[in-house]
Amino acid sequence: MEIKKINSIDTYPVRHEVLRKGKPIETCQFKGDDDENTVHFGLYQNERLIGIISIFKEKNDLFSETNQFQIRGMAVLEEFQGKGFGAELVKEAENHCISLNTDLIWFNARENAVPFYKNLGYTTIGDSFLIPDVGIHFAMYKKIRKN
Template sequence: MSYIIMEIKKISSVETYPVRHEVLRKGKPIETCIFKGDDDEQTIHLGLFLDDQLVGIISVFKEQNNLFSETNQFQIRGMAVLEEFQGKGLGTKLVKEAEKHCINLNANVIWFNARENAVPFYEKLDYKIIGDSFLIPEVGIHFVMYKKIH
């Protein structure tokens, strides 16, 4: 019987690009995978590996959103799991690991712009929509979603 080793660990912003490109920016230039703030000191990138293969990513940015009055806010960006590995709970593991990181930094709110088709996934993790949908050009309809930590 063979076992798959799953590990979530910190990675560099550059290491996120192949998964961001494949899942979030398919058919677009690789440069669209570079996010403002990727290399800020307070930004972290986590990679989920199955037997040393990077199959999922999530990035956490120290970023304020005026929709929230809380001071210690973090934004999740670039959450993606390669298509053949979706639906197996790996995205949930990544979000929970990002939440742990935010809790360790005494976050008040975690927020992000969720693609329309990802809303049910995040709702299962107790995130709520605030405001109306909006269009990110060439990416699609999004909703701001959030969770208050304490």
């Protein structure tokens, strides 16, 4: 298993298969994908891209912390789910954010993924909300402690 930085366009096959199945490929492009503070990581097994995570420098007004990052596009190909790869990707994203003195990581989690993130120390905040065409979500966050 290897995790490395990838370009936004390299995330599309996995975004499409896992997060935007049956939808036009253009829906795999996220606003801010190519901003200078945005980073995409890909997890490879036997040189095959099987998981992705993207990190955007984005402040959510729910939180007062100055230096916030948002996780988006978290996905592991179905046949590789439940093997710990998703957790490895979140840890890689956290290490990246820690290296940039992040105070807080947040994201909008799909309802089905909430237990996965809780397992990694994230907390929900507020009520669920509907993202059209995608489903019910919860805002979740974790404060990153500096030593």
